[in-house]
Amino acid sequence: MSAPAGYIELERTVESIHVGRRHRTELGDLDELAASIERDGLLQPITITPDGVLVCGARRLAAIKQLGWRKVNVWVRSGISDRLGHLLAEQDDNVLHKPLTQTEAAALYRELKTLMAEDAARREQATRFSSDYQPGADGGGNFPPPSAGPRGKTREQAAAMIPGGASYKTLDKIGYLQHIADDPAQPAELREQVSAELERIDAGAPVHPIYEAIRTAAETAQEHREADLHQLATDALARAKQMKTSKRAPRPRPVTDDDGKPKRYPVRAFVLTWRELTHWWMHYDVEQLATELTDEQIESFLTTAEGTSRFAEELRAAHDRQAGDDLVSARGHLRAL
Numbered sequence: 001m002s003a004p005a006g007y008i009e010l011e012r013t014v015e016s017i018h019v020g021r022r023h024r025t026e027l028g029d030l031d032e033l034a035a036s037i038e039r040d041g042l043l044q045p046i047t048i049t050p051d052g053v054l055v056c057g058a059r060r061l062a063a064i065k066q067l068g069w070r071k072v073n074v075w076v077r078s079g080i081s082d083r084l085g086h087l088l089a090e091q092d093d094n095v096l097h098k099p100l101t102q103t104e105a106a107a108l109y110r111e112l113k114t115l116m117a118e119d120a121a122r123r124e125q126a127t128r129f130s131s132d133y134q135p136g137a138d139g140g141g142n143f144p145p146p147s148a149g150p151r152g153k154t155r156e157q158a159a160a161m162i163p164g165g166a167s168y169k170t171l172d173k174i175g176y177l178q179h180i181a182d183d184p185a186q187p188a189e190l191r192e193q194v195s196a197e198l199e200r201i202d203a204g205a206p207v208h209p210i211y212e213a214i215r216t217a218a219e220t221a222q223e224h225r226e227a228d229l230h231q232l233a234t235d236a237l238a239r240a241k242q243m244k245t246s247k248r249a250p251r252p253r254p255v256t257d258d259d260g261k262p263k264r265y266p267v268r269a270f271v272l273t274w275r276e277l278t279h280w281w282m283h284y285d286v287e288q289l290a291t292e293l294t295d296e297q298i299e300s301f302l303t304t305a306e307g308t309s310r311f312a313e314e315l316r317a318a319h320d321r322q323a324g325d326d327l328v329s330a331r332g333h334l335r336a337l
Contacts, residue, residue: 009045009073009074009075009076010073010074010076011071011072011073011074012048012052012071012072012073012074013070013071014061014064014065014069014070014071014072015070016052017046017048017052017053017054017061017072017074018052018053018054019054019058019061028059030059030062030063030066033059033060033063034063034064034066034067037060037063037064037067038067042060042064042072042073044057044060045057045072045073045074045075046060046061046072046074046075047074047075047076048074048075048076049076050076101202102166102174102201102202102207103174103178103198103201103202105166105171105174106171106174106175106178107175107178109168109171109175110171110175113154113155113168117154155168155172156168170207170208173207173208173211174198174201174207174211176211176214176215177194177197177198177201177210177211177214178198180194180214180218181194181195181198186218186221187221190214190217190218190221193214193217194214197210197214
């Protein structure tokens with residue numbers, strides 16, 4: 001078969017052809033196709049871009065790899081270089097050959113819809129002030145996209161280009177399920193359930209009942225996550241308040257007698273208290289205390305220390321006076337003798 005207009009037929013090594021990212025993930029049974037190619041040869045060459053990226057013929061390429069071919073004749077198609085052009089070529093290839101599964105069709109539809117909307121926006125921007133703009137005549141190449149027209153029609157147009165006849169609503173529902181399955185924020189159990197349901201859809205199960213059940217499960221999981229987050233925030237706030245309260249321990253109320261004056265403790269209590277505090281300052285790190293004590297705790301200690309210092313001066317003075325009185329008393333007693 002000779003190359004059509006706009007194509008060049010060349011011989012390329014099989015390994016030099018790059019498949020790239022494609023929406024078809026299930027190539028199906030290749031044994032029959034491989035046997036046909038081995039018997040009759042490659043009736044329609046594979047199509048690639050000038051830089052060796054596959055445009056059409058993923059199953060044929062896989063079949064000749066299975067046969068162990070090292071070289072193959074290809075059609076080199078110039079003019080299909082952007083992502084939208086590749087998608088349209090892939091879509092055309094799938095119309096003519098093995099149909100896409102439901103999930104493959106939904107993935108292709110989702111990307112086509114996005115790229116067509118972006119393409120329409122670029123065209124609108126580029127032609128906004130041009131008198132030469134003619135709607136409907138703005139496609140190009142052998143696989144031109146239709147003029148996007150109103151933005152709301154993009155979904156219908158993208159769905160119409162997907163083989164199989166599924167509506168955009170059905171494809172959007174499958175896209176929602178794929179998003180749930182791929183979302184790491186969703187519970188693992190839910191993601192596993194959705195993956196299994198997507199396999200059922202590819203096997204022919206109706207989409208809408210599965211979509212409704214998964215949407216309800218996802219909404220319930222979201223409500224549980226929000227409730228859990230609210231509870232975690234509430235618990236964290238309660239812990240913060242508790243820590244703040246514990247650092248502000250109430251000051252001990254002074255012990256008073258019936259007249260409201262500070263109660264006098266016996267000398268034995270004084271001796272026991274200060275015996276416990278002998279060289280207490282040698283057992284603490286000043287820097288650590290300055291870092292970990294609250295301002296209120298430090299202020300309480302300093303107030304107590306100042307009061308203790310004043311009391312020490314008074315005790316020293318009283319002790320000195322008592323020693324002097326004892327000395328005078330002793331001298332008087334000696335004179336009497």
